[in-house]
Amino acid sequence: MTKLNSKIPEGLIKDKWANYKAHQNLVNPANKRKLDVIIVGTGLAGGAAAASLAELGFKVKNFCYQDSPRRAHSIAAQGGINAAKNYPNDGDTVYRLFYDTIKGGDYRAREANVYRLAEVSNDIIDQATAQGVPFAREYGGLLDNRSFGGALVSRTFYARGQTGQQLLLGAYSALSRQIGLGNVEMYNRTELMDIVIVDGRARGIVTRNLITGKIESHFAHAVVLGTGGYVNTYFLSTNAMGSNGSASWKAYKKGAFFANPSFVQIHPTAIPQHGDFQSKLTLMSESLRNDGRIWVPAKIEDAKAIREGKLHPNDITDENRDFYLERRYPAFGNLVPRDVAARAAKERTDAGFGIESNPTGEGVYLDFKYAIERLGKDVIEARYGNLFQMYEKITDENPYENPMKIFPALHYAMGGTWVDYELQTTIPGLFSIGEANFSDHGANRLGASALMQGLADGYFVLPYTIQNYLAYEINNPRLDPKEHKEFQDAENDVKSHIDKLMNIKGNTTVDTIHKKLGKVMWNKVGMARSEKGLKEAITEIQQIKKDFWSDVKIPGEVNTLNVELEKANRVADFIEIGELMARDALDRNESCGGHFRLEHITEDGEALRRDDKYMYVSAWEYKGENTEPELHKEELKYEAIEVKTRNYKTA
Amino acid sequence: MASKTINIKVKVWRQKDSNTKGNFETYELSDISTDSSFLEMMDVMNENLVEEGKDPVAFDHDCREGICGMCSLFINGHAHGPDTLITTCQLHMRKFTDGQTITIEPWRVGSFPVIKDLMVDRTAYEQIMQSGGFVSINTGGVPDANAIPIPKEDSDEAMDAASCIGCGACVATCKNSSAMLFVAAKVSQLALLPQGKIEGAKRAKNMIAKMDELGFGNCSNTGACEMECPKGISLAHIARLNREFLVANVKG
Ligand SMILES: Cc1cc2nc3c(=O)[nH]c(=O)nc-3n(C[C@H](O)[C@H](O)[C@H](O)COP(=O)(O)OP(=O)(O)OC[C@H]3O[C@@H](n4cnc5c(N)ncnc54)[C@H](O)[C@@H]3O)c2cc1C
Ligand code: SF4
Ligand code: FES
Numbered sequence: 010m011t012k013l014n015s016k017i018p019e020g021l022i023k024d025k026w027a028n029y030k031a032h033q034n035l036v037n038p039a040n041k042r043k044l045d046v047i048i049v050g051t052g053l054a055g056g057a058a059a060a061s062l063a064e065l066g067f068k069v070k071n072f073c074y075q076d077s078p079r080r081a082h083s084i085a086a087q088g089g090i091n092a093a094k095n096y097p098n099d100g101d102t103v104y105r106l107f108y109d110t111i112k113g114g115d116y117r118a119r120e121a122n123v124y125r126l127a128e129v130s131n132d133i134i135d136q137a138t139a140q141g142v143p144f145a146r147e148y149g150g151l152l153d154n155r156s157f158g159g160a161l162v163s164r165t166f167y168a169r170g171q172t173g174q175q176l177l178l179g180a181y182s183a184l185s186r187q188i189g190l191g192n193v194e195m196y197n198r199t200e201l202m203d204i205v206i207v208d209g210r211a212r213g214i215v216t217r218n219l220i221t222g223k224i225e226s227h228f229a230h231a232v233v234l235g236t237g238g239y240v241n242t243y244f245l246s247t248n249a250m251g252s253n254g255s256a257s258w259k260a261y262k263k264g265a266f267f268a269n270p271s272f273v274q275i276h277p278t279a280i281p282q283h284g285d286f287q288s289k290l291t292l293m294s295e296s297l298r299n300d301g302r303i304w305v306p307a308k309i310e311d312a313k314a315i316r317e318g319k320l321h322p323n324d325i326t327d328e329n330r331d332f333y334l335e336r337r338y339p340a341f342g343n344l345v346p347r348d349v350a351a352r353a354a355k356e357r358t359d360a361g362f363g364i365e366s367n368p369t370g371e372g373v374y375l376d377f378k379y380a381i382e383r384l385g386k387d388v389i390e391a392r393y394g395n396l397f398q399m400y401e402k403i404t405d406e407n408p409y410e411n412p413m414k415i416f417p418a419l420h421y422a423m424g425g426t427w428v429d430y431e432l433q434t435t436i437p438g439l440f441s442i443g444e445a446n447f448s449d450h451g452a453n454r455l456g457a458s459a460l461m462q463g464l465a466d467g468y469f470v471l472p473y474t475i476q477n478y479l480a481y482e483i484n485n486p487r488l489d490p491k492e493h494k495e496f497q498d499a500e501n502d503v504k505s506h507i508d509k510l511m512n513i514k515g516n517t518t519v520d521t522i523h524k525k526l527g528k529v530m531w532n533k534v535g536m537a538r539s540e541k542g543l544k545e546a547i548t549e550i551q552q553i554k555k556d557f558w559s560d561v562k563i564p565g566e567v568n569t570l571n572v573e574l575e576k577a578n579r580v581a582d583f584i585e586i587g588e589l590m591a592r593d594a595l596d597r598n599e600s601c602g603g604h605f606r607l608e609h610i611t612e613d614g615e616a617l618r619r620d621d622k623y624m625y626v627s628a629w630e631y632k633g634e635n636t637e638p639e640l641h642k643e644e645l646k647y648e649a650i651e652v653k654t655r656n657y658k659t660a
Numbered sequence: 661m662a663s664k665t666i667n668i669k670v671k672v673w674r675q676k677d678s679n680t681k682g683n684f685e686t687y688e689l690s691d692i693s694t695d696s697s698f699l700e701m702m703d704v705m706n707e708n709l710v711e712e713g714k715d716p717v718a719f720d721h722d723c724r725e726g727i728c729g730m731c732s733l734f735i736n737g738h739a740h741g742p743d744t745l746i747t748t749c750q751l752h753m754r755k756f757t758d759g760q761t762i763t764i765e766p767w768r769v770g771s772f773p774v775i776k777d778l779m780v781d782r783t784a785y786e787q788i789m790q791s792g793g794f795v796s797i798n799t800g801g802v803p804d805a806n807a808i809p810i811p812k813e814d815s816d817e818a819m820d821a822a823s824c825i826g827c828g829a830c831v832a833t834c835k836n837s838s839a840m841l842f843v844a845a846k847v848s849q850l851a852l853l854p855q856g857k858i859e860g861a862k863r864a865k866n867m868i869a870k871m872d873e874l875g876f877g878n879c880s881n882t883g884a885c886e887m888e889c890p891k892g893i894s895l896a897h898i899a900r901l902n903r904e905f906l907v908a909n910v911k912g
Binding site: 057060061064075076077079080082084085094096132134135136137138139140141142143144145146147148149150151152168169171174175178181182183185186188189195197220249250251283284286287288289291292398399402403405468469472518520521562564565569570572573 | 677693695696697699700703704707709710711713714715716718720721722723724725726727728729730743745746750752754775776779781782783785786789790791793794795796797798799800802803804805806809810811812815816818819822823825826849850853855856
């Protein structure tokens with residue numbers, strides 16, 4: 010029997026959120042002061058939640074590992090944020106945004122959550138504008154929109170190529186105000202090490218001060234994780250160097266189910282890898298696909314000549330270019346969803362049409378020649394200037410004159426901590442928001458919808474739903490961690506975990522092991538997966554785990570700044586996350602969204618879902634160090650949407 | 661764009677913690693790909709140190725794409741290195757030559773004390789932001805985003821100012837260690853928009869007072885900050901800050 014209760018409110022889809030809010034419990038103003046909330050993370054989700062809850066009167070403690078909340082990885086989002094404003098009058102509605110998101114996620118997301126997301130999307134744009142976020146505008150002074158993959162309308166708001174930065178700085182300014190007012194206690198350069206459970210409820214966390222190494226406990230009436238995604242499991246990704254899955258993983262080990270771990274997104278347009286010392290991959294925003302055309306040489310000998318440096322792409326005529334997305338998907342063309350675009354690139358390069366002159370031989374072109382001819386260089390520069398500059402600094406090539414080289418890269422985790430409609434995990438009092446949870450994107454996320462979800466969770470959902478929990482906490486006094494065994498035990502566990510790591514004193518660096526894990530993940534749990542590959546991956550990851558725990562080398566000391574120790578602590582978790590991802594991918598014997606099982610493809614190479622067997626969220630329960638995790642299934646029911654095969658060939 | 665490799669010497673500032681005196685150490689690195697980023701070169705250096713059982717060099721970084729503002733470094737006497745309009749993490753080794761010695765230092769600013777090696781404490785920036793770098797509104801209950809049209813020019817200029825990543829290069833470059841460019845970027849962004857205009861004068865006054873209190877120096881309009889700012893934040897924003905500040909003083 011499943012233990013999952015998703016707590017979806019009664020009523021028609023369009024009434025559920027209103028019904029919920031009308032009947033939920035709220036905390037009265039005098040009691041709010043008596044309640045502490047811990048929020049881990051200062052990204053769009055965590056930052057927005059911390060500011061909003063503090064404004065309401067709760068006492069908030071907020072944590073991040075960077076030196077400032079403003080540096081959370083949300084800052085790096087480029088392209089934009091969706092909302093159903095319908096300002097361009099091109100037919101958008103809340104329902105259509107909801108529909109596109111469910112369809113984009115290949116019918117593996119929970120209807121009620123996604124509808125609510127679409128519903129509050131408009132409030133986000135209003136809120137950000139009121140904060141002074143300088144969204145792009147038209148000459149008439151009103152807000153501009155652009156289109157993004159997977160949609161037939163223009164609903165994406167943007168601030169040059171720095172939308173995430175501007176939205177995050179908006180949330181950060183609200184947060185700074187609350188810190189200044191004394192309503193939020195901010196802990197920078199502090200890493201969550203464990204979650205403390207007292208009588209079955211989340212009651213606090215244990216942290217490590219990254220400068221002094223000090224281990225500390227913090228109490229709260231509820232704990233919220235807004236700690237982002239886990240795709241750095243693959244070592245190379247578009248995420249920041251410090252992005253990690255550890256907070257969600259600690260929660261998993263304390264009893265929070267982990268949902269759809271195998272659902273990760275591979276973004277089609279990143280700058281290809283240059284060599285073995287590569288530390289991360291740089292995204293080129295999906296918005297570029299609005300004006301860039303993707304192609305590879307149509308003739309295999311041309312591709313070969315390009316790789317060998319004997320032919321320049323500008324010398325290939327249009328007839329000899331294969332605009333493979335326009336060819337395969339006439340209705341959406343270059344604007345197909347990310348998973349489709351990424352796989353199509355892989356299909357071409359696997360077939361020998363890759364163009365990169367380095368040993369990978371990968372890469373396809375994203376060409377602005379046509380848009381420059383049509384619109385002029387000025388327009389393209391105004392739209393993408395900073396992205397072009399970034400590209401040129403990295404590759405030393407001018408994208409106004411030569412086509413950009415791009416290739417898919419790991420980008421986003423749709424999977425994450427399982428949460429119910431209230432964003433509460435299976436541990437009472439522990440909530441998860443933003444990329445850290447699994448809730449809204451199913452098996453594939455559409456562009457410009459992560460910013461939307463992070464801010465929806467942080468500004469407009471959690472500040473309501475958490476009160477339904479906190480209303481029952483008003484009589485519970487604050488606990489002093491020093492006087493409670495649960496906190497002391499958790500601190501001791503953390504200390505012995507660190508000692509164990511430090512005492513390995515092996516010969517292999519943390520990065521070496523992480524890169525090894527990354528290779529296995531990319532090759533066997535990446536864009537194309539098979540039963541055989543996944544089984545091999547599990548065995549190989551288990552071996553990597555053994556190697557790690559017997560041979561990792563961490564210099565330095567515990568009670569001081571120790572970057573290698575920080576990395577080791579995260580990699581220990583990535584290894585285990587990787588194994589669960591492979592397990593989940595093995596269980597899901599179908600293709601859907603970003604999860605592509607080679608055993609299940611249609612005749613023309615598209616993903617083949619198996620709705621009769623796999624229309625569920627997989628939620629994994631931790632069962633102990635040497636026991637296999639248990640799979641729980643949350644059946645997905647579609648009442649407001651007719652389930653179809655995704656089709657981007659015709660509209 | 662043929663990639664090649666170079667051999668270099670790096671002269672790095674090492675400092676155990678804020679209470680200990682620091683010194684330079686020199687490390688030799690071979691076969692560094694010119695396609696690598698500067699921080700990837702430093703990764704190689706640190707991997708070598710770890711292999712030798714030594715303490716790797718601590719430096720701040722996170723996004724590695726020029727947007728989070730976490731990376732810093734004075735490289736051969738320039739904040740964020742020799743290239744213009746980029747951060748250290750976007751600097752590439754093709755800007756250096758075979759056999760070159762590269763000197764790497766932390767920001768040297770009294771208000772940003774060194775934590776370890778190349779890492780500094782920029783908490784002072786946080787305090788300045790908390791003193792007024794916001795519009796005083798709460799979540800919810802705000803007007804429709806298109807209720808107030810804003811001239812595109814103003815909004816574009818606000819966006820220019822809002823591009824500041826809070827890295828601290830301006831302060832580190834300024835001979836007075838002034839934080840004026842950083843403060844001006846925020847004050848100017850919000851002053852340009854009707855939403856922020858309302859508190860404009862008060863904001864300017866509070867942020868400048870906080871900056872002074874935290875020991876940042878005065879602005880003598882030398883313009884070095886603008887030259888080294890990775891986001892090209894213009895001195896024109898300082899002029900706007902001064903106007904807002906004047907208004908604040910007239911109002912009292
Ligand atoms: C390059 C790039 C471009 C993108 N572009 C877009 C786009 O155009 N549109 C869009 O919608 N989405 C985009 N995304 C996705 C989107 O940016 C993210 O999904 C979203 O910002 C995540 O926000 P978050 O608040 O959940 O997490 P994050 O912003 O990742 O924040 C995580 C927070 O948790 C903290 N933290 C993490 N682990 C710990 C720990 N163990 N202890 C303490 N603190 C911890 C961090 O310090 C940080 O404050 C992009 C993503 C990338 C990588
Ligand atoms: S003004 Fe420029 S140099 Fe100064 S903090 Fe901002 S981005 Fe950095
Ligand atoms: S590491 Fe983020 S700006 Fe350099």
